[in-house]
Amino acid sequence: xxxxxxxxxxxxxxxxxxxxxxxxxxxxxxxxxxxxxxxxxxxxxxxxxxxxxxxxxxxxxxxxxxxxxxxxxxxxxxxxxxxxxxxxxxxxxxxxxxxxxxxxxxxxxxxxxxxxxxxxxxxxxxxxxxxxxxxxxxxxxxxxxxxxxxxxxxxxxxxxxxxxxxxxxxxxxxxxxxxxxxxxxxxxxxxxxxxxxxxxxxxxxxxxxxxxxxxxxxxxxxxxxxxxxxxxxxxxxxxxxxxxxxxxxxxxxxxxxxxxxxxxxxxxxxxxxxxxxxxxxxxxxxxxxxxxxxxxxxxxxxxxxxxxxxxxxxxxxxxxxxxxxxxxxxxxxxxxxxxxxxxxxxxxxxxxxxxxxxxxxxxxxxxxxxxxxxxxxxxxxxxxxxxxxxxxxxxxxxxxxxxxxxxxxxxxxxxxxxxxxxxxxxxxxxxxxxxxxxxxxxxxxxxxxxxxxxxxxxxxxxxxxxxxxxxxxxxxxxxxxxxxxxxxxxxxxxxxxxxxxxxxxxxxxxxxxxxxxxxxxxx
Numbered sequence: 001x002x003x004x005x006x007x008x009x010x011x012x013x014x015x016x017x018x019x020x021x022x023x024x025x026x027x028x029x030x031x032x033x034x035x036x037x038x039x040x041x042x043x044x045x046x047x048x049x050x051x052x053x054x055x056x057x058x059x060x061x062x063x064x065x066x067x068x069x070x071x072x073x074x075x076x077x078x079x080x081x082x083x084x085x086x087x088x089x090x091x092x093x094x095x096x097x098x099x100x101x102x103x104x105x106x107x108x109x110x111x112x113x114x115x116x117x118x119x120x121x122x123x124x125x126x127x128x129x130x131x132x133x134x135x136x137x138x139x140x141x142x143x144x145x146x147x148x149x150x151x152x153x154x155x156x157x158x159x160x161x162x163x164x165x166x167x168x169x170x171x172x173x174x175x176x177x178x179x180x181x182x183x184x185x186x187x188x189x190x191x192x193x194x195x196x197x198x199x200x201x202x203x204x205x206x207x208x209x210x211x212x213x214x215x216x217x218x219x220x221x222x223x224x225x226x227x228x229x230x231x232x233x234x235x236x237x238x239x240x241x242x243x244x245x246x247x248x249x250x251x252x253x254x255x256x257x258x259x260x261x262x263x264x265x266x267x268x269x270x271x272x273x274x275x276x277x278x279x280x281x282x283x284x285x286x287x288x289x290x291x292x293x294x295x296x297x298x299x300x301x302x303x304x305x306x307x308x309x310x311x312x313x314x315x316x317x318x319x320x321x322x323x324x325x326x327x328x329x330x331x332x333x334x335x336x337x338x339x340x341x342x343x344x345x346x347x348x349x350x351x352x353x354x355x356x357x358x359x360x361x362x363x364x365x366x367x368x369x370x371x372x373x374x375x376x377x378x379x380x381x382x383x384x385x386x387x388x389x390x391x392x393x394x395x396x397x398x399x400x401x402x403x404x405x406x407x408x409x410x411x412x413x414x415x416x417x418x419x420x421x422x423x424x425x426x427x428x429x430x431x432x433x434x435x436x437x438x439x440x441x442x443x444x445x446x447x448x449x450x451x452x453x454x455x456x457x458x459x460x461x462x463x464x465x466x467x468x469x470x471x472x473x474x475x476x477x478x479x480x481x482x483x484x485x486x487x488x489x490x491x492x493x494x495x496x497x498x499x500x501x502x503x504x505x506x507x508x509x510x511x512x513x514x515x516x517x518x519x520x521x522x523x
Contacts, residue, residue: 031251032389033314034141034415035244035301036408038086038255039294040079040153040262043324044384045356045367046291054279054363055288059299060386063318066395067388068432074456075322075405077373077380077449080179082321082405083156083257087137087168089409089424092448093506105159106178116196120161130167135422137409138169141253144416147171149243152236152257153182162194174239175257182259184209185266186228190235201229210264213329213336214283222266222286231268233260237297241304248308253412256301260294261287263327283328284362315389315415315433319405323380324365325373334360338372349375349451350466355482370483376449376464377483392433399432402458404445446505453510455502463498465510472499 044050049061049069076082081092105123108114114122138148149172154160156168158179165173174192176182184207189198202208204227211218240256271289274280280288298318305311329336338347340358347354354371356364371377385403387393407426412418414430414437427440444457452465460478465471474488474495488495503510 031145031417032391032415033244033251033310034146034253034317034412035314036255036317036319037298037301038083038152038257039318039320039384040257040259041322041325041373042261042291042294042320042384043365043367043379044382045324045365045369046261046363047384050367050384052363054277055291056273057291057295059295059302060318060384062302063298063316063386063388064396066390067316067386068393068397068399070385070387070399070401070403070429070432072400073319073383073385073403073405074381074445074447075320075383076447077322077375079154079262079321080157081448083154085404085406086321086408087156088134089137089406089422089426091404091406091425091446091505093446093453104180106181116191119159120163123159123161124163127164130164133423135409135420135424136168137255137412138253139167140169140409140413140418141416142169142171143420144413144418146251146253146416147247148253148255149173149247150255150257151175151239151243153259153262154179155255155257162191170255172243175236181207183207183262183264185232185259186230187232190232199230199235201227203227203229207232208266210266212264212327213331214281215331219282222264231266233258233293233297237300240301244301244304244310245308248310251416253416257321258294258297260297261290261327263287263290263325265290265327267293279362281328281330281333283330287328288363312390315387317408318384318386318388320383321405322373323369323371323375323378323382326359326361326365334362349377350469350471353377353483354379368482374450376447376451376454378477378481380449381447381454387433389433399429401429401432402442402445402456403429404442404447407442410440444501444505446502453502453506455498455505457498461494461498463495463502465502467510474498 046052046055047060048057049064076085076092085092105119109116109119142148148170150170152175154176160177172193175190177191181187186202186204186208187199188202189196208228210222243254265283265286267286267289270285271292274285274288305314326334338354338359341360345352349371356366366372366379369379371379373380404426407429410422410424410426410428411430413422414428427442431437431439442458444455446453446455452467454464456462460476462475462477464473472488472495473486474491475483476487
């Protein structure tokens with residue numbers, strides 16, 4: 001009997017070797033790979049399947065056609081808190097949910113006044129110790145048996161350290177560790193697993209950040225390629241594809257926060273589709289090319305998954321950190337600070353709300369909604385969310401579930417089989433991907449903004465604050481896409497009910513929802 005067992009074991013090992021079988025456990029072999037592509041400042045209106053008629057996004061459109069599209073998804077109003085919510089699973093209206101480090105601290109290393117190690121020490125000493133109970137996105141996947149990687153723009157907040165990145169659960173990371181330098185696309189150095197990686201040909205301390213608004217001088221500066229050797233997105237794509245290839249035979253989780261299409265505008269060349277487009281100014285052509293490059297990158301990733309034959313069992317999540325922002329202001333065309341091009345009134349988003357047609361935005365990046373990035377209006381916080389998983393999801397599916405970016409942590413836990421308790425404000429939407437899973441829904445979601453916090457209910461009611469003037473507005477979104485009809489006086493009881501819920505969500509202090517990025521703050 002023992003002889004037979006030894007012979008059988010030998011034969012199994014031999015078969016695996018000869019035919020290159022994957023001899024992992026059934027548990028590991030059934031786990032799906034997971035990729036989150038996190039676009040930067042990508043409003044829903046920039047996607048052609050959402051109605052964009054100038055820029056074509058066929059690869060992102062294909063994700064929607066072959067996967068699940070959420071039509072009621074939200075994220076933060078600004079990069080830093082939104083990314084922190086994503087990886088921590090906590091909303092940004094808490095009195096003390098997570099800490100965000102100072103904006104601009106990495107300018108010191110750019111100017112060579114501080115070493116990388118001294119900046120890391122400064123940031124780590126500024127922050128309170130991370131609680132042992134806090135669970136992060138990368139940590140969930142890592143502890144569930146995944147190889148984890150983060151490649152691209154800053155993972156969270158305004159600045160991060162090697163210590164934080166490891167605590168967040170990343171086996172591998174490559175890219176920026178700061179908010180300020182990531183506004184340029186030609187970094188002289190990036191960071192890889194705690195090491196400074198110098199980029200040959202890139203010599204500009206500000207990473208080649210261009211100037212706004214558009215003038216003849218800024219155009220000349222933008223296209224002066226001295227010291228601009230390698231475009232950062234090219235580096236990120238190479239690393240992302242390499243990471244996928246290296247771990248194709250084991251479950252992996254890749255978080256890929258891109259810089260695109262965040263400005264200031266920077267692109268190595270204008271896409272041929274826009275070169276002769278008379279509808280666009282020169283800088284609008286360049287911005288459109290940034291969106292197109294993002295779409296091309298999505299196509300490259302999908303093609304790579306197919307080439308490696310891991311496409312069917314890879315979950316691809318595509319979303320954005322916040323709503324639309326304009327980086328192509330030009331005198332007489334569209335102005336920053338945002339101004340009504342006819343009346344010349346500044347958009348204060350109270351008496352004068354931002355709308356694309358009033359501002360002259362040729363792209364209508366917020367898809368006709370009121371407001372932009374930084375606002376608690378829909379244009380600032382409603383985002384695209386698409387999930388493709390051929391093994392489970394029927395193509396062309398649409399979900400109306402009220403969904404927050406801080407739901408992704410809980411969902412990832414369900415997907416990976418993570419079993420520890422989660423101190424999260426999110427609710428898993430795994431039931432949307434797997435009909436056998438118990439349904440978990442929000443009563444409401446909440447977000448902060450520079451104007452104040454907002455709350456949206458699962459039946460479409462929205463309370464919005466404008467704290468500078470102690471204003472509370474009430475909208476019913478299913479009948480008011482553009483947030484034009486304030487129903488506060490018509491439904492005073494509903495307003496009071498939602499005020500109470502919002503106050504409780506903000507730990508009984510609405511001022512917590514007024515985000516302040518001038519110093520590090522607890523959110």
